[in-house]
Amino acid sequence: MLAQVATFAIDGVDPRPVWVEVDIRPGLPTFTIVGLGDAAVRESRDRVRSAVLNSGFEFPQRRITANLAPAFLRKVGPGFDTALALALLAASGQVPVEALARYAVYGELSLSGELRDSPGALAVAEGAHRAGLERLIVPHERAREAALVEGIEIAAVASLRAAADVISGRESPRPPAVSPATVANARAGHDLSDVRGHEVPLLALQIAAAGGHSLLLEGAPGTGKTMLARRLPSILPELTRAQAIEVTRIHSVAGAHAGGLISSRPFRAPHHTISAAGLVGGGSPPRPGEATLAHHGVLFLDELSEFQRTSLDALRQPVEDGHVTIVRGQRVLELPTRFMLVAASNPCPCGYAGVGDRCECGEADLRRHRRRLSGPLLDRMDLLVTVERPGEHELRAPPLTTSAHARERVLAARERQRDRLAGTGAACNAEMDARLAGRYIRLDRPGELALGSAYERNHLSARGRHRVMRVARTVADLDGRDRVSAADVLMAVGLRQRDQAESALAA
Amino acid sequence: MIVGAETDTCAASGRACESCLRRSWLVARLGAQLDFARRRGRDLPLVLDLPDRELIAAIAGATKATVVREYDDFEAAVARAQCRAAGVETLCRCDPGYPRRLAAAPGSPAVLHVAGGRDRFVALAAGDAVSIVGARRGSPYGLEVARSLGRGLGAAGVTVVSGMALGIDSAAHAGTLETAGATIAVLPVGAERPYPASKRALYGRIIRSGVAVSELPPGSESRRWSFPARNRVIAGLSAMTVVVEAGERSGSLITAAVAEDLGRELGAVPGRVTSTLSAGTNDLLARGATVVRHAGDVLDAVFGVGVRTLPGSPRSKPVRAGLRELLDAVGAGCDTLGALVGPARSVEQALTGLAELELDGRVRRDAGGRYVVIMNA
Incomplete structure (x- = not known):
């Protein structure tokens, strides 16, 4: 007998519909999975067998063929387990076939038959909604995330048995108890009111935030470059709901997030040893890089001169176009990368140029440093500000501004830009x-x-x-x-x- | 080999004579031995003043026999061919065009190899020449002063002599090249190639209007001794030597010492007493060197007070009243935005003021966000 169920493969950060078909025929007992799966998909056979048996179902001792369609799309990871198991149960008459057709199913199985936490549920929910499916079965850890998509019924289950009960109607799908509440606001930790002194950098931060301009912070070690950059998201406008869902989907796919909606702008600060693929995305299968994780947020490159030239050069397209195109085999993948670029660097190799007579770098050192720094990426930076060590009296003085106050100015400035640039495709002055x-x-x-x-x-x-x-x-x-x-x-x-x-x- | 007419009597032919070429070859040949002799504390100008055979005897050591054999087998034609191939012209001590000032110095080079034109060099060296030397790791202040001295002297028609080293030397050359002035670079390697190699562009600009010279034949590598030896040529060529910035053990102090020994004018640019980079120059001043604040001081020292003055500055517009104070503050050492912003001056005022001064060509933003006043002239 034949049964099929919908599930989704994650391609970059986008969901692609995959149909899991299981056919059971008389013959010697075998279980084969076809349809361009990777090693995790092949191993899925053993997980499914144990999960089915341990959930108290019968595992048919016949010739079982499973197909993941479309066959040209590479399927990666263990997220197809539950779909395979349910299709198998339907094909062997243990779950009604017609009921199953209304569901999309997503999740990895443990040998005991539990649904394990699987990244990317939000993307799957969006895909299921787009594909016109009514219900989605996800592991209960991912319920809050999947529930962010409106117009689809989410059944959050803990085990394969529970999933089968929901489909056969023995148990009504338990809607996840969520207000699509926001995740604890990461912003609470970083506020401009923590900053003492730094009058010029604060001004530059506000200009950068208001116009979406990229910013290079230059200064001796320990003057507060990173501290200032970390506070940039706190004065940027709130994410809109659509943006927030996009950010949540990306972070969920990358496995960097579980739970509700991400409402604060991402701040990504990759270490300078990062490879080009790590920065802009890539690898096999292609995964989003830091540039995509910083989408709608801030990408902060600390110690800019230490980054490999190839990594920085790779950032050129993402910075210019707002997306990055990755070609792998015959597949072309487009990942969104609309971020604000902020970088920090020492002014010279010893780091102390501009601080009294402390700098010991000669002309040749400075030239080498500039050569390391300069390049197509640096040419695209709008603002350069020197971060100096605040004076003693400044440290004792009250803060110059707060994030709330600065944010108000930034929002007003953005409002003016939006009005002026309405209909041009640019959202802010930098664009x-x-x-x-x-x-x-x-x-x-x-x-x-x-x-x-x-x-x-x-x-x-x-x-x-x-x-x-x-x-x-x-x-x-x-x-x-x-x-x-x-x-x-x-x-x-x-x-x-x-x-x-x-x-x-x-x- | 038949040498025929090419032998000796160089005077009219505009070529170095055989004995001078042989001497030049010998000095380059004994490069390693000269380093050794210097390390053992022998006085370089005295050693270089010895006649050929005595020089071999004094420093050749175990290689003496080999050197003597090679010395006897020396072919001037080969040396000339090498110079031709490298595009370098020669000028020897027997030539009446040999710089008079340099000839007066003990141990002066037998042959000067010139890139950029022998006749041009003869003319430049016969005219007014002042050397500007200093530390490789000059501070923004020192570099700016060196540049402006080069500019001022170049505008006044004085040839600037220096060593094309990183830092002060290069800044002096570059300043001169901003005007119509010509400049002479004395190199510690063969004259046909830029040293240091990173100064390729500057080298090209120097020999377009001026020259690069070296006492070493083409293809010679730098050695420890060739730097102090080069310094003695710099001092020898110049009527006055100005040290812009020098630490206590800087090589430019060797140039200063040679200039003093030759009885030439010696000047130094004052610096902060707390700056190690100015320790050497302040020391020279304490011992009686002429105080050099700008190119005018140099002209006064060389030609007598008031004899030659700087040509009028092209800058006509005076600084706007509100900016004067800011410019003075930068000049006084409050040279970063952090230091300039205070109760009397808002961030906006400081930023826009500095930008205006920068666009006006009065300050420059340097590494680490430090502003440097660009000196007049």
């Missing part, structure tokens, strides 16, 4: 291309003169000029002004990161 910048950035007369003379006198490259315009626009937005003034332009010039062309002009 404006040259054409949009030319159309939407209005400089007043002195501002135009200041920018013009800076360009004329070779202080700016063509790209640098646009960058200064965009940042100046953000400075004016933070102040709530429609026109960009000369002071805004000068502020942007003072905080600009020189690109290679400009460093060459200055040398």
